[in-house]
Amino acid sequence: ARHFSRTSWESTEDVDLDSVAYGFMASQALFAGLELGIFDHIAKAGEKGLNVEGIWKASGIEAHRTTTLLTSLTAVKCLRRSSDGFYTLSPNTAQYMVTSSRHFYGDYLQYQIGRQFYQRMGALPDVMKTGTAPSYASWFSDPETAKTYTTAQHNGSMATAKYLVRKKLQLGGIGDMLDVGGGSGAFSYVFTEATPGLKSTVLELPEVCRTGEGIKETMSKDVQERVKFLELDATSPDWPVNESAFDVVLM
Ligand SMILES: C[S@@+](CC[C@H](N)C(=O)[O-])C[C@H]1O[C@@H](n2cnc3c(N)ncnc32)[C@H](O)[C@@H]1O
Structure with missing residues (x-):
């Protein structure tokens, strides 16, 4: 039998394959949360947070779908859910993903990473095989694309x-x-x-x-x-x- 050497790897140094492989789903939950204003709605409700009903009423998204998204956002630790069903923001979510926060950079994640890079990364295997990738110059010849990217970059860079x-x-x-x-x-x-x-x-x-x-x-x-x-x-x-x-x- 062939043995692969594992001796120099501590378990904490090894790749968490499932986190890497499924991470793209967590990313979309975060981008959806931003786009639907979920973090802002919860922030506005103050310390107690909001229950599902409060969130679907504020976001206008149907109750079952809201519950599913909230469950995902809780699983990835953006939100916390109390035993009586109220959702509050994690400290990082409150600091960085709420539009009224001084440290907000959710627009960069939502638009540039979520709407633009996310889509393009699906082409990585083909880019590796062919060596052909679209240039920034061709990508940004479209005024709307250039505007979305640049506006989303601005606050974080400031x-x-x-x-x-x-x-x-x-x-x-x-x-x-x-x-x-x-x-x-x-x-x-x-x-x-x-x-x-x-x-x-x-x-x-x-x-x-x-x-x-x-x-x-x-x-x-x-x-x-x-x-x-x-x-x-x-x-x-x-x-x-x-x-x-x-x-x-x-x-
Ligand atoms: C990650 S952004 C950084 C923007 C800015 N330096 C900042 O930190 O806010 C990279 C920038 O490089 C520009 N860029 C990429 N390829 C370029 C090229 N061939 N000629 C000029 N600018 C280019 C893009 O248009 C984009 O604005």
Whole structure:
């Protein structure tokens, strides 16, 4: 009989095959919870939470289907269910998946990961076999796709950029920044706001520039004047700028 060596593997180091294999179903339960506003409804109800009836009335989703989704969300620990049938949010769900929370990034998960990447990942085996995958440039030639992706990225990137400025980076003494693939321009807005005199050039695919320019209009006048978008496909050899003219290049 052939023996496979298992001696160097602690049981905790081994892959949990079922979690990996079925994880995509848990992902969809989370995205559905976000899309139906379940976490917001429960948050609004306060400490006691909501029972199934309260949730289906608030979400407008039929009672049996609501119960099934709530059971899934409880199994994956997004929700907790009390013995008298009231659902409350787990601490992480309350902090990150409720729209009124300062740390909310559910829009990124719902739209970019749930609606866009989720679908595309099904092609992975074929991409591996053929080596052919659609490029960002072709994907984002559709204005709606580029807008959904970029808008969903924005809040999370603003939060990360603010965290970097507060805790990790000292940006003083730099005058020009190049933000390659800068999306909505989130890092550029936060970095220029925090650094007097800093200017930033965001290089992006054309349809992403259009969305970014719209988001830029919501920033302060001063930031708007110091951030500009330039169209670029980074895979093309012709770049519209000379990178050596910048003090910082962000990718
Ligand atoms: C994960 S997003 C990050 C966006 C931004 N840096 C941020 O952190 O918010 C990656 C970005 O790279 C851009 N990108 C991908 N391929 C590109 C290409 N060939 N030329 C220019 N930008 C590209 C996408 O449009 C997208 O906005």
